[in-house]
Each structure stands twice: as C-alpha cells, then as structure tokens.
Amino acid sequence: MADLTIDITCPGCNTVFKKKAKDLKKGTLIKCPKCGDSTTIRDDYFTDMVKGLEKGSPE
C-alpha cells in the first residue's frame, strides 16, 4: 500500500501537520503536535480516499 500522507488541519490552532492516510481509521485520535488539541476521525473518509487513489481516481 502506498504511504500516502494527508494534511490535517488542527481545529484548535489551525496548524497543518501530516499523518499517514492508512493510519487514519475510524475512531483514531489525532493529537496536534503544537497545541495538543485532539481530533477523532469520525468515519473512514481518509482510508476510503486511499482506496480510491489506488484504484486510480480521475483527479
């Protein structure tokens, strides 16, 4: 599987940091490296996106 990284924008301080898309499964807690605010992945949006990219999406 490709090691795609996704830009995550912290909802607290708007810092952009990168995470591996395949690690962003539903329920994953992401912690901002700057302010320590955390966000939970609510659905499989990122992992679905990886699957779409592997299939070769038109974009």
Ligand SMILES: [Zn+2]
């Ligand atoms: Zn933050």
